[in-house]
Every structure is written in C-alpha cells, then in structure tokens.
Amino acid sequence: MPITDQHRRKRGRNLALAGVLVALVILFYFMTLARMGGGGS
Amino acid sequence: MASPSAVGIGPDAPDIRLGEEARVADFFALLKPRVTALVAFTGFVGLWLAGGTAHPFLAAVAVLAIALGSGGAGAINMWYEADIDARMTRTRSRPIPAGRMSPSAALGFGVVTATFAVMTLALATNYLAAGLLASAVLFYVFVYTIWLKRRTPQNIVIGGAAGALPPVIGWAAATGTIDLFPLLLFGLIFMWTPAHFWALALYKTEDYARAGVPMLPVVAGLAETRRQIAIYALALQGFALAPWAVGLSGTIYGTGAVALGAGFVALALALWRRGTVSLARATFAYSILYLFLLFALLIVDRAIGR
Numbered sequence: 387m388p389i390t391d392q393h394r395r396k397r398g399r400n401l402a403l404a405g406v407l408v409a410l411v412i413l414f415y416f417m418t419l420a421r422m423g424g425g426g427s
Numbered sequence: 428m429a430s431p432s433a434v435g436i437g438p439d440a441p442d443i444r445l446g447e448e449a450r451v452a453d454f455f456a457l458l459k460p461r462v463t464a465l466v467a468f469t470g471f472v473g474l475w476l477a478g479g480t481a482h483p484f485l486a487a488v489a490v491l492a493i494a495l496g497s498g499g500a501g502a503i504n505m506w507y508e509a510d511i512d513a514r515m516t517r518t519r520s521r522p523i524p525a526g527r528m529s530p531s532a533a534l535g536f537g538v539v540t541a542t543f544a545v546m547t548l549a550l551a552t553n554y555l556a557a558g559l560l561a562s563a564v565l566f567y568v569f570v571y572t573i574w575l576k577r578r579t580p581q582n583i584v585i586g587g588a589a590g591a592l593p594p595v596i597g598w599a600a601a602t603g604t605i606d607l608f609p610l611l612l613f614g615l616i617f618m619w620t621p622a623h624f625w626a627l628a629l630y631k632t633e634d635y636a637r638a639g640v641p642m643l644p645v646v647a648g649l650a651e652t653r654r655q656i657a658i659y660a661l662a663l664q665g666f667a668l669a670p671w672a673v674g675l676s677g678t679i680y681g682t683g684a685v686a687l688g689a690g691f692v693a694l695a696l697a698l699w700r701r702g703t704v705s706l707a708r709a710t711f712a713y714s715i716l717y718l719f720l721l722f723a724l725l726i727v728d729r730a731i732g733r
Contacts, residue, residue, distance in 0.1 A: 395450055402451040413488065417551050420482040 453522035458498030467494035473597030489600040492548035499541025506534040514638040556600035563592040587620030623714040629707035660695035680728035
C-alpha cells in the first residue's frame with residue numbers, strides 16, 4: 387500500500403502522542419519524587 | 428442531493444475526512460502560543476516574586492501548567508469562534524476555519540489540555556493555585572468567549588480578568604496564599620488589556636465588523652476608541668508604578684516603569700491626535716514589549732536591586 391501524505395501526518399501525530407505520554411510518565415515520576423522530598427508549598 | 432462519494436461514502440469517496448489533515452503544528456497553533464508565552468511569563472514572575480519554599484521542579488511544572496491552562500482555553504475559544512475566525516483575514520487560516528481540523532477534535536483537545544493543566548497544578552502545588560487556574564479558564568471560556576465577545580464592546584475589558592490572573596496563580600502556587608503584590612500585578616495587566624486589544628482592533632476594524640464582533644471601533648467609532656486607549660494608557664501608569672510606590676519594588680523597577688510608561692503614553696496620545704494605521708500598529712506592538720519588559724524589570728529589580 388503506498389504511503390500517502392495522510393499516512394505521514396497520522397504517523398507524525400501518533401509519534402507526537404507517544405512522546406507526550408512518555409513525557410507525562412517522566413513528569414509525574416519527578417513530581418512524585420519532589421513532593422515526597424517535602425518540596426510542595 | 429449530494430452524491431454518496433461527496434459525503435464520504437462509497438469507493439470513490441475522498442480518503443481524507445475533516446480533521447484527518449491536522450498536523451501536530453495545528454494542535455500547537457490551537458494553544459495560541461504567542462499569547463500563552465506572555466501568560467506563562469507573567470505567571471512565572473508572580474511565582475518568582477513570591478519566593479516561597481516550592482521545589483524548583485514543581486515551580487517549573489506550575490509554570491507549564493499555567494501555560495497549558497491558557498493554551499487549553501485558547502483551543503476551546505477557537506472551537507467556539509470558528510465562525511468568526513472564518514470571516515476575519517487575521518484568523519481564517521487557523522486550523523478549524525481552514526478545514527484542517529474538525530471542531531470536535533479542537534474542543535476535545537482544549538478540554539483535555541485545560542483539565543490536565545488544572546489537575547497537574549493541584550498535584551504539583553496546591554488547590555488554591557489550581558482553583559484560580561480553573562477560574563481563569565472557565566472565565567475566559569464562558570464569560571469572555573461565550574457571553575461577552577459577541578454582545579458588548581466591553582468584552583475585552585471584563586474578559587481581561589482571565590488574562591490578568593496568571594501572576595496571582597503563580598504567587599499562589601509558590602506560597603498557597605494571595606497577597607497585595609500579585610493583586611497589584613493583576614490590576615496592571617487588567618488595565619493594560621483594553622489599550623492593547625483596541626490598538627489591534629483599530630487597524631482590523633473591517634475584519635471585526637464583517638465578523639459581527641462589537642469591538643469598540645465598530646460600535647463607537649475610531650476617534651472614541653483612540654480616546655479610550657489614551658485614557659487607559661494613562662490610568663495604567665498608576666498600576667504600573669504601584670509596586671514601587673508601596674515599596675514592593677525598588678528604584679530599578681520604578682525608573683524603568685516611568686520610562687516605559689512614558690513611551691506608552693506618548694504613543695497613545697500621538698495615536699489619539701493623528702490616528703494613523705501605522706501608529707495603531709506601533710501602539711499594539713509596543714504594548715506587548717511594554718508588558719514583557721515591565722515584568723522582566725520586576726525580576727531584575729528583585730534580583731539585584733534590593
């Protein structure tokens with residue numbers, strides 16, 4: 387099946403979403419560490 | 428009646444549905460990145476001035492959450508105003524009116540982003556900051572976008588409260604309280620907003636008239652708008668100098684605020700008298716620089732001046 391421009395866009399969006407999900411895991415991991423270290427206001 | 432292929436049914440139907448064309452850049456555009464950058468910066472200044480005991484990483488997350496709250500509200504705004512955006516040259520290339528994204532995708536993205544921002548701020552800092560961020564988002568969407576924007580030329584005056592909240596949110600994120608200083612910064616941005624948006628509306632009047640948005644130049648005329656800009660630019664100076672006057676900022680900020688304010692007032696008065704398009708553009712551009720530099724001065728003053 388030929389790779390169309392639409393497929394490329396969809397792949398770009400999927401990769402971006404995957405990146406956001408990985409970033410969220412990292413974000414919440416470090417947020418938890420910071421909160422457990424007593425760094426909240 | 429439209430043929431089946433024209434409505435996306437059957438073997439000859441186009442392979443692309445509305446919304447399938449959206450690129451990552453279109454979702455980014457929904458966040459109104461330039462507005463969001465200024466919002467995040469003013470939020471950061473509020474947080475930084477407060478000091479407090481917040482962990483640096485949590486402080487960074489708080490600024491990110493403020494930015495995402497603003498961006499999410501911007502996306503919901505673009506969903507609701509797609510019909511207006513389509514009629515204005517300034518906004519018709521936005522993702523929804525340009526047909527690159529479905530309205531429902533934009534709405535979903537905006538709601539998820541704003542909700543995520545509020546929840547993250549609550550987890551990273553405290554419920555007061557999260558509640559203030561939620562209030563700013565809800566006020567921007569329901570009071571400004573849905574209620575006021577299409578009804579009154581005072582839309583951006585009252586709606587400006589949403590954009591003025593970030594320093595208060597930043598302060599609350601750092602300390603869990605609200606103090607006089609962030610309230611003065613709220614007043615500063617609130618008084619800055621009308622002159623900023625009306626300067627833009629002066630040279631986009633036809634756009635707003637075509638879209639049926641009752642901005643002040645459309646309803647009251649160009650001369651009255653120029654007069655109102657001058658009045659707000661003058662009144663703004665009281666709020667800009669207040670942090671220095673009450674001793675919350677030092678002479679670096681005070682001197683800078685006087686100089687920057689003199690430039691703003693001079694431009695506004697020149698615009699009132701002469702009323703050229705180039706002066707309106709200059710006033711709009713200067714207003715952005717003015718707010719950015721004023722808030723940067725607050726940091727410089729606190730860092731080295733006291």
